[in-house]
Amino acid sequence: MEQNGKIIGKRERIEATFDRYSGEVSREAIIKDDILLHGLNFSERSLKGAYQEKAYYLFTFDSDRPEVVRERPAMIPQEICIQGGSYGLRRTIIQSRHSKDSPYSVDVLDGKRVLLLDGVPVADVSFVPRPAYYGQELRDGMRVEEVAPAIYWGETADVTAFRICEYWNRGKQCLFCDINENFRSWGHLRKGLGAIVPEDIVAESLEMASRDQGVKRYLITGGAILDSRREWEFYLRYIQRAEESLSRKLPSRLNTQALEPHALERFYETGVDYYHPNIEVWDRRLFSLICPGKEENIGRDEWIRRTAEAARLFGTGNVSPNFVAGIEMAYSQAFPHGFRNVEEAVRSTAEGIEILMQNEIVPKFDTWGLEPLSWFGRNGVSIPPLEYYPELYIRYKELKREYSMPWPAGLGEAGAGVSKVPASAFMDA
Structure with missing residues (x-):
């Protein structure tokens, strides 16, 4: 990057961003989003020892192609924690996204894992430990973590019930998404499972996970099913079996398309x-343009209407649609449609946040990771500048205060040094 006629490195730029948003957005949030945008490289020695390996349960999230990641002799961790160091960072949980070309790397110096930025140590690093429930065998011989891996630093047992999306069959998949490619590339990690995970082993896995005191909730998610009735009946069976097994022992999160009120x-x-x-x-x-299947099958206005109906049913803070933060700035010769400056992009998304909050809906975010086997990845789109994220969070917090909205429920505690949301910094801000 050039500043006042001088080329500056990533470290100087991140420090300038810290200064620019001092008092408004935490350092932890800024560096976390920059790492999520650019990924992490890991030295071989940093991957020695015991930790929770990355599950590749839904998307890859990686900046590198799967064949590059598979060259590693050891699997990278599901999440890392950074803290301390030259920036005095509070404890910050970050999803691992593999990138050999990232300015951020994890290595071992003086016997400790550290985060390097442009080759300079800036924070201490720890890897997420294996949850206590890992390693247990299910009745069919599979391990519990093959069905219900942990996210949120072990707090959420995450089940991808349908491991592909039917929009891909029509070439109507969301342009940022690589769910089907993830299954094709990493499905071998769960050799006994096809695209549909049997309901009984999901219920058995969640019951095992619920015995771990670190597990606070479970999530049922998966790809879209074209027929609305088939979709809600499919996912309802998983919730029914899980609740029969758990007897309301754990709160549940459901991630599907926008469903009709009766469903x-x-x-x-x-x-x-x-x-x-x-x-x-x-x-x-x-x-x-970005979600052609969702537009064709349900439509944006109907999606919003159904989401508002859901909030009336589930209550304020319990309905949290996700924005893939940054995709509104996607731009390339093949996709010349994204916003070209941060102010316009944030204004657009803030309009959505405000309308949703007016309807008792509290949206959440994932920081966009440009996956190479998504449509965007194959067509050379650019990622947003880092400044987009603090500007978005400032506006989000203003609207949250204006409408007296809580943080999205079901994601754990909010705050710098506290949040365990791994794929976005909006609750670290």
């Missing part, structure tokens, strides 16, 4: 606590 009532009655009908991007035109 949502069934989930509510069965025991779903938190619902995530992920809208991905707000702008009307970009929604139709």
Whole structure:
């Protein structure tokens, strides 16, 4: 990057961003989003020892192609924690996204794992430990973590019930998404499972996970099913079996498309606590271009209407559609549609945040990771500048205060040094 006619490195730029947003957005949030944007490289010696390995349960999230990641002799961790160091960082949990070309790397110096930025140590690093429930065998001989791996530093048992998305069959998949490619590339990690995970072993896995005191909730998620009735009946069976097994021992999160009110009532009655009908991007035109299957099958306006109905049923803070923060700035010769400056992009998404909050809906975010086997990855789109994220969070916090909204429920505690949300810094801000 050039500043006042001088080329500056990534470290100087991140420090300038710290200074620019001092008092408004935490350092932890800024460096976390920069790591999520650019990924992490890991030295071989940093990957020695015991830790929770990355599960590749839904998407890759990696900046590198799967064949590059598979060259590693050891699997990277699911998440890392950075703290201390030259920036005095509070404890910050970050999802691992592999990138050999990242300016951020994890290595071992003086017997300790450290985070390097442009080759300079800036923070101490620890890897997420294996949860206590890992290693147990299910009745069919599979290990519990093959069905219900942990995220959120062990607090959420995460089940991908349907490991692909039917929009891919029509070439209508969301342009940022690599779910089907993830299954094709990493499905071998769960040799006994196909695209559909049997309900009984999901219930058995969640019951095992629930005995671990570190597990605070479970999540049922997966790809879209084209027929609305088939979709809600499919996912409802998993919630029913899980609740029969758990007897309301753990709160439940459900991530599906925006479902009709009559279907949502069934989930509510069965025991779903938190619902995530992920809208991905707000702008009307970009929604139709980036999420063509969702636009064709349900439509943006209907998606918003159903989400508002869900909030009336589940209550304020319990319905949290996700934005893939940054995709509204996707731009390339093949996709010349994204916003070209941060102010316009944030204004667009903030409009969506405000309308949702007016309807008792509290949206959440994942920081966009440009996956090479997604449509965007194959077509050379650019990622947003780092400044987009603190600007978005400032506006989010303003609107949250204006409408007296809580943090999204079901994600754990919020705050720098406290949040365990791994794929976004909005709750670290």
